[in-house]
Amino acid sequence: FVDSCEPAGGKAIYMVSDGTGWTAEHSVSAALGQFEYCLLNRRCPINTHLFSGVQDMGRLLEIIKQAGKEGALLLYTLADPLAARAVEQACKLWGVPSTDILRPTTEAIASHFGVTPSGIPRGAPGRKSPITEEFLRRNEAIAFTIKQDDGARPQNLNRAQIVLVGVSRTGKTPLSIYLAQKGYKVANVPIVIGSELPKTLFEIDQEKVFGLTTNPAVLQSIRSARTRSLKLESEMRNNYSEMDHVRKELEYANNVFLQNPQWPVIDITGRAIEETAAIVVRIYHDRKQKGALPCISKQR
Amino acid sequence: FVDSCEPAGGKAIYMVSDGTGWTAEHSVSAALGQFEYCLLNRRCPINTHLFSGVQDMGRLLEIIKQAGKEGALLLYTLADPLAARAVEQACKLWGVPSTDILRPTTEAIASHFGVTPSGIPRGAPGRKSPITEEFLRRNEAIAFTIKQDDGARPQNLNRAQIVLVGVSRTGKTPLSIYLAQKGYKVANVPIVIGSELPKTLFEIDQEKVFGLTTNPAVLQSIRSARTRSLKLESEMRNNYSEMDHVRKELEYANNVFLQNPQWPVIDITGRAIEETAAIVVRIYHDRKQKGALPCISKQR
Ligand SMILES: Nc1ncnc2c1ncn2[C@@H]1O[C@H](COP(=O)(O)O)[C@@H](O)[C@H]1O
Ligand SMILES: Nc1ncnc2c1ncn2[C@@H]1O[C@H](COP(=O)(O)O)[C@@H](O)[C@H]1O
Ligand SMILES: [Mg+2]
Ligand SMILES: [Mg+2]
Numbered sequence: 001f002v003d004s005c006e007p008a009g010g011k012a013i014y015m016v017s018d019g020t021g022w023t024a025e026h027s028v029s030a031a032l033g034q035f036e037y038c039l040l041n042r043r044c045p046i047n048t049h050l051f052s053g054v055q056d057m058g059r060l061l062e063i064i065k066q067a068g069k070e071g072a073l074l075l076y077t078l079a080d081p082l083a084a085r086a087v088e089q090a091c092k093l094w095g096v097p098s099t100d101i102l103r104p105t106t107e108a109i110a111s112h113f114g115v116t117p118s119g120i121p122r123g124a125p126g127r128k129s130p131i132t133e134e135f136l137r138r139n140e141a142i143a144f145t146i147k148q149d150d151g152a153r154p155q156n157l158n159r160a161q162i163v164l165v166g167v168s169r170t171g172k173t174p175l176s177i178y179l180a181q182k183g184y185k186v187a188n189v190p191i192v193i194g195s196e197l198p199k200t201l202f203e204i205d206q207e208k209v210f211g212l213t214t215n216p217a218v219l220q221s222i223r224s225a226r227t228r229s230l231k232l233e234s235e236m237r238n239n240y241s242e243m244d245h246v247r248k249e250l251e252y253a254n255n256v257f258l259q260n261p262q263w264p265v266i267d268i269t270g271r272a273i274e275e276t277a278a279i280v281v282r283i284y285h286d287r288k289q290k291g292a293l294p295c296i297s298k299q300r
Numbered sequence: 301f302v303d304s305c306e307p308a309g310g311k312a313i314y315m316v317s318d319g320t321g322w323t324a325e326h327s328v329s330a331a332l333g334q335f336e337y338c339l340l341n342r343r344c345p346i347n348t349h350l351f352s353g354v355q356d357m358g359r360l361l362e363i364i365k366q367a368g369k370e371g372a373l374l375l376y377t378l379a380d381p382l383a384a385r386a387v388e389q390a391c392k393l394w395g396v397p398s399t400d401i402l403r404p405t406t407e408a409i410a411s412h413f414g415v416t417p418s419g420i421p422r423g424a425p426g427r428k429s430p431i432t433e434e435f436l437r438r439n440e441a442i443a444f445t446i447k448q449d450d451g452a453r454p455q456n457l458n459r460a461q462i463v464l465v466g467v468s469r470t471g472k473t474p475l476s477i478y479l480a481q482k483g484y485k486v487a488n489v490p491i492v493i494g495s496e497l498p499k500t501l502f503e504i505d506q507e508k509v510f511g512l513t514t515n516p517a518v519l520q521s522i523r524s525a526r527t528r529s530l531k532l533e534s535e536m537r538n539n540y541s542e543m544d545h546v547r548k549e550l551e552y553a554n555n556v557f558l559q560n561p562q563w564p565v566i567d568i569t570g571r572a573i574e575e576t577a578a579i580v581v582r583i584y585h586d587r588k589q590k591g592a593l594p595c596i597s598k599q600r
Contacts, residue, residue, distance in 0.1 A: 035409065
């Protein structure tokens with residue numbers, strides 16, 4: 001690549017929303033993945049600043065002025081097209097590069113469905129987020145998943161939609177929480193040398209079960225992440241027996257997976273939690289849709 | 301508004317990503333909020349279909365063909381500009397309306413920082429997501445927050461960054477989980493008539509504490525959400541005593557809040573979890589930055 005990254009220190013991204021700001025944050029994080037090659041080696045450190053609930057023109061202009069002073073890029077999501085246009089003009093005036101990052105999506109939907117966007121932001125005075133089926137379902141999934149964490153209540157495995165099986169530190173907990181937030185009831189079952197897996201695990205619909213694995217070096221480094229800075233020579237010796245133990249555990253787990261070939265086994269190595277989640281969810285839905293073009297469908 | 305919504309049944313949105321698809325899903329969900337007024341009354345039911353991990357041209361074209369047959373709108377995030385261009389052309393050919401929903405953001409960043417996007421999607425063969433400080437911090441926050449749920453371990457309140465206080469069903473658990481996924485260690489403390497609040501709650505930094513409240517009708521409906529369809533006449537009578545109990549509880553909680561005026565009290569009524577989260581996080585960061593233009597800043 002032509003890497004013409006400017007020197008460090010100073011350039012920022014301002015994310016502004018009349019709502020929570022989480023959409024802008026999500027989009028910017030994804031886009032920044034395209035610049036990881038220079039972000040990670042600190043050749044272009046980028047600072048992001050998130051301004052949420054900006055429904056007041058005065059505050060909006062204050063932020064733009066500040067962006068101008070700092071030489072920042074302004075990325076925004078504003079439901080009111082008049083506010084968006086005002087931002088466009090103010091940014092031109094003060095020399096702030098800016099982009100409305102959601103409008104193309106909103107307009108594509110408006111155009112395709114022949115409906116007009118309301119132009120009213122979430123959380124505007126008088127506007128309430130309705131308590132939907134989805135809202136209640138997510139809360140139920142989260143409550144369930146928390147109770148099922150780490151092998152608790154094996155008698156309830158059949159009530160889970162997804163069951164994650166793996167040795168400790170294969171990401172079961174953060175993954176189950178991520179999936180619960182998407183509305184799935186998830187149970188975790190830890191594989192521990194010397195402990196029997198709960199028999200209910202083999203009595204439930206086996207299509208619910210997913211194995212998680214990783215490589216020994218990664219597992220070892222995750223487990224010792226907190227103590228790494230405190231390693232003394234004696235602990236370095238412990239390090240070798242830790243690695244040995246880690247290898248034994250993963251071998252034991254792999255044998256469990258060999259005995260249960262219908263469980264998909266996902267290697268979490270080098271994967272973000274959301275990436276593993278996307279894989280699990282895709283397999284889960286593909287199994288339900290047998291034959292159709294595999295995807296995750298939702299009725300809004 | 302001019303509501304020219306087409307008749308129900310049939311129009312779909314296809315969301316395609318070479319990655320997880322979560323960015324497209326998030327953006328589309330936000331944009332659909334602009335059409336809630338006709339979505340909720342079912343005048344324009346919209347079906348969304350999420351295709352993730354699409355890194356294969358063949359699969360991509362198959363999806364576009366299917367979109368053409370179904371008359372669907374295609375919204376996509378593709379890191380490779382050549383893939384994006386191919387999609388543009390295929391869509392033109394088959395009459396599929398389409399929008400690259402992340403490219404404007406990626407190009408704004410590229411242009412502002414003078415760096416070239418890698419054009420390589422996440423999860424591409426050979427590409428690993430690195431184990432960052434942030435990754436480990438989130439996992440730690442999630443593990444902590446799960447252990448602290450519902451008043452467990454009051455001796456550890458001081459290790460939390462945020463402490464949520466409120467009667468049951470004011471959204472403490474889903475809110476704490478949402479915040480934990482953003483990297484915050486959160487503890488929940490339930491307010492229960494007849495139970496004393498843990499004294500550690502008053503010994504920690506009071507700027508960590510946030511009260512949650514709602515109105516009695518909402519609280520009652522959330523609590524009875526599951527049993528609503530089964531209400532018999534005798535249960536209707538119970539309904540009145542439930543409402544009475546709910547009012548008493550909220551009154552009790554409001555007194556607690558009056559006695560602790562430094563705790564911000566957030567009304568969750570009509571708010572999505574992420575909206576309440578944005579409010580909590582904004583107050584949390586504002587308190588740390590005293591004076592500066594309030595926002596949430598991150599170094600990437
Ligand atoms: N349910 C909704 N109703 C109306 N507008 C919404 C909704 N959800 C998100 N938005 C808008 O979509 C943009 C992104 O939302 P947010 O992620 O909350 O910043 C903002 O302009 C919001 O006002
Ligand atoms: N860490 C990353 N590195 C490279 N590309 C990424 C990263 N995160 C997200 N993307 C890209 O951003 C778009 C949206 O990501 P996703 O939300 O995973 O669908 C896709 O084109 C991804 O390939
Ligand atoms: Mg936003
Ligand atoms: Mg996406």
